[in-house]
Amino acid sequence: MINVSIYEDNQRLSDLLMLLLENTEGFQVVGIHTDCTLVVNDMEKEVPDVIVMDIDMPNSNGIEGVLAVKKVKPAVKVLMHTVFNDERLFECLRHGADGYILKKDSSTMLVAAIRDLMNGGAPMSPEIATLVLKAFRQPTTNEYHLTEREKEILELLTHGNSYKMIAAECFISTDTVRRHLQNIYLKLQVQSAPEAVAKALRERLVK
Amino acid sequence: MINVSIYEDNQRLSDLLMLLLENTEGFQVVGIHTDCTLVVNDMEKEVPDVIVMDIDMPNSNGIEGVLAVKKVKPAVKVLMHTVFNDERLFECLRHGADGYILKKDSSTMLVAAIRDLMNGGAPMSPEIATLVLKAFRQPTTNEYHLTEREKEILELLTHGNSYKMIAAECFISTDTVRRHLQNIYLKLQVQSAPEAVAKALRERLVK
DNA sequence: CAAAATATCCCACAAAAGTGCCATTTACAA
DNA sequence: TTGTAAATGGCACTTTTGTGGGATATTTTG
Numbered sequence: 180m181i182n183v184s185i186y187e188d189n190q191r192l193s194d195l196l197m198l199l200l201e202n203t204e205g206f207q208v209v210g211i212h213t214d215c216t217l218v219v220n221d222m223e224k225e226v227p228d229v230i231v232m233d234i235d236m237p238n239s240n241g242i243e244g245v246l247a248v249k250k251v252k253p254a255v256k257v258l259m260h261t262v263f264n265d266e267r268l269f270e271c272l273r274h275g276a277d278g279y280i281l282k283k284d285s286s287t288m289l290v291a292a293i294r295d296l297m298n299g300g301a302p303m304s305p306e307i308a309t310l311v312l313k314a315f316r317q318p319t320t321n322e323y324h325l326t327e328r329e330k331e332i333l334e335l336l337t338h339g340n341s342y343k344m345i346a347a348e349c350f351i352s353t354d355t356v357r358r359h360l361q362n363i364y365l366k367l368q369v370q371s372a373p374e375a376v377a378k379a380l381r382e383r384l385v386k
Numbered sequence: 387m388i389n390v391s392i393y394e395d396n397q398r399l400s401d402l403l404m405l406l407l408e409n410t411e412g413f414q415v416v417g418i419h420t421d422c423t424l425v426v427n428d429m430e431k432e433v434p435d436v437i438v439m440d441i442d443m444p445n446s447n448g449i450e451g452v453l454a455v456k457k458v459k460p461a462v463k464v465l466m467h468t469v470f471n472d473e474r475l476f477e478c479l480r481h482g483a484d485g486y487i488l489k490k491d492s493s494t495m496l497v498a499a500i501r502d503l504m505n506g507g508a509p510m511s512p513e514i515a516t517l518v519l520k521a522f523r524q525p526t527t528n529e530y531h532l533t534e535r536e537k538e539i540l541e542l543l544t545h546g547n548s549y550k551m552i553a554a555e556c557f558i559s560t561d562t563v564r565r566h567l568q569n570i571y572l573k574l575q576v577q578s579a580p581e582a583v584a585k586a587l588r589e590r591l592v593k
Numbered sequence: 594c595a596a597a598a599t600a601t602c603c604c605a606c607a608a609a610a611g612t613g614c615c616a617t618t619t620a621c622a623a
Numbered sequence: 624t625t626g627t628a629a630a631t632g633g634c635a636c637t638t639t640t641g642t643g644g645g646a647t648a649t650t651t652t653g
Contacts, residue, residue: 273522276519301516305502305508308509311519311522312510315518317481326629336580339585341578341610342609343609351630352631359631371611373582377583378546558601558602561603565600565601568643578640596652598649598651602647604645605643607643611636613634616633617631620629
């Protein structure tokens with residue numbers, strides 16, 4: 180028996196969800212809530228296996244909700260169930276949401292998603308999966324024409340090495356390191372080591 | 387009609403894949419190859435809609451393959467089809483792979499995945515989806531007990547600001563910036579600005 | 594309330610980084 | 624072959640950082 184707790188401010192929708200789950204073999208709704216303010220207390224009482232969570236809710240929204248849940252009970256699965264929203268998607272994922280499906284998806288999809296969650300899966304609507312994979316793509320536009328040696332030295336810099344340490348690592352003089360970095364800064368259009376590190380890491384020029 | 391090109395060094399498996407696809411309504415296999423060395427040329431000739439690509443291949447492997455494909459024809463969908471491999475997964479995704487399914491998955495899954503791809507989806511095996519979502523999680527272990535002000539100043543540093551610029555931005559003296567950074571370095575256990583920036587960005591202490 | 598944490602500022606000094614200008618060697622391409 | 628790009632090294636000089644010492648005001652907290 181899978182215990183499900185629902186967080187959804189739309190009364191009609193939450194009623195519908197409960198009806199659906201209560202009438203599905205192996206599911207049991209242990210709680211329905213209209214916002215996340217008491218989510219930690221709720222969990223203590225209801226002991227859900229899975230929480231189905233909307234994002235847009237008054238007072239305490241789903242983003243705070245998933246954060247709170249994962250902080251105290253990381254084992255409880257949280258399935259985001261929401262209309263589309265670009266920005267908040269990744270915030271939820273960073274906070275540890277275990278799945279993300281859209282409200283427009285069918286109810287069978289929801290049931291399948293919860294089952295998938297309990298089996299250790301990570302259910303996502305196709306639109307979400309696409310966005311998630313896109314987030315991994317490396318923009319190929321950043322071409323600064325760094326030479327191999329320059330990339331190597333930049334990478335050492337982004338690992339916190341000083342000029343002296345880089346020199347030792349590469350078996351060259353600190354003056355040469357200085358010169359390489361001068362060229363690197365020119366190519367990256369930056370003025371300092373921290374700025375170069377920031378640019379290199381943000382634009383994934385190095386590992 | 388969906389045109390599929392296959393890259394797979396295991397002869398038996400590629401034969402099987404072809405048999406499967408050729409006998410599925412709406413699919414057509416336009417090429418079979420045992421490595422990626424000529425992938426760009428192959429594409430010119432065969433004009434596939436989807437490429438099913440193994441990772442482990444002699445000579446030119448699937449990681450180089452997906453990179454090459456996406457460089458010249460980003461519209462061609464690339465579906466990684468491979469045994470499990472932690473490290474290479476994210477490399478493929480960075481290079482722009484559109485889907486990632488495991489060889490142990492069923493053949494119906496493969497066919498569904500290709501259809502999904504053509505509809506703009508991003509098919510993934512459950513194991514892969516789980517790993518991908520995990521990659522987004524913010525490790526909550528990094529607690530360096532930075533104060534709000536310290537976080538603010540660290541963030542400014544990771545955006546390439548010098549002590550002087552941070553001072554101007556925060557309406558404080560450079561000496562105070564210096565003092566804050568001294569405390570930050572102590573808490574992060576680093577010795578320099580580049581190192582702090584690297585740590586902050588790698589461990590996502592700042593945006 | 595007293596103690597601790599936080600944020601602010603100052604000074605001094607050494608170490609490191611950034612800039613400019615110059616030079617040599619190697620390798621590869623026009 | 625002549626030039627260009629790349630990697631190497633040196634020196635001088637200024638600016639910036641990093642570290643240590645000190646101090647004060649405010650806020651938070653036990």
